[in-house]
Amino acid sequence: MIVLIDGDCALCVGLIEWLGKRIPADKLTAENISIVPGESDWGAELLQAAAITDFDSVVVIRDGLVLQESNAVLALSDVLPRRWHVLATMARIIPRPWRDALYRYVAQHRISWFGRKEMCALESPIASVTYGPRGKLTRPKDRG
Template sequence: MIVLIDGDCALCVGLVEWLGRRIPAEKLTPECIIFVPGESDWGTVLLAEVGVTAFDSVVVLNNGHVHQEGDAVLALSDVLPRRWKVLAALGRGVPRPWRDALYRWVARNRLNWFGRKEVCPIDSRVAAVTYGPRGLLHRP
């Protein structure tokens, strides 16, 4: 799974930190998940390869599927413990137009509400699976 995030957005970086505290250690490896700033060189290439032209805040590439908006957030449950998978299943019960409208509303306001991150606070556990200026992983 490759998770492309807005590397300057405090909410997006916070999502990576939140995931890093909840993803089981055996899944927090480059073989299972990689976080990539969408505006990085590799992120730009990945987005172009899958045809995403309007990158906003989170895109998930997983098993040949491109997940955007509300589906991207729900796809992250694949690497989380069971209780989060159950919550995501409930979220999938909400009609996609409603999920996506909520996602777009938050995405539109996230910088005003949460601000930008000038310095990346990602801890070393998550940085090991983060590519780009905010992480340690070298492009595979």
């Protein structure tokens, strides 16, 4: 799973830090989850390959599928303990247009509500599966 985030949004970086505290250690590997700022070289390459021209906060690429908006956030439950899968399943009962409308509303206001925070400021276990500061990333050679 590759998670593209807005690398200078405090809410997005906070989400990654929150995940880092909850993902079981055996799943917290670069093979299971990679966090990539959308503004980085590798992030831009992934977004272009996925034909995403209007990147806004979180995109998940998993098994060749590109997930956006609420589906992207709910897909993150795949690397979390079982209780989060149950919560995500319950959230999927809400019609997607409603979930996406809420997602877009929060995304539109996230900087004014939460401010900015650099991706490179991560200080959690998730930092081991991220690739450095925003804007300075290139696709790791071992990723292909």
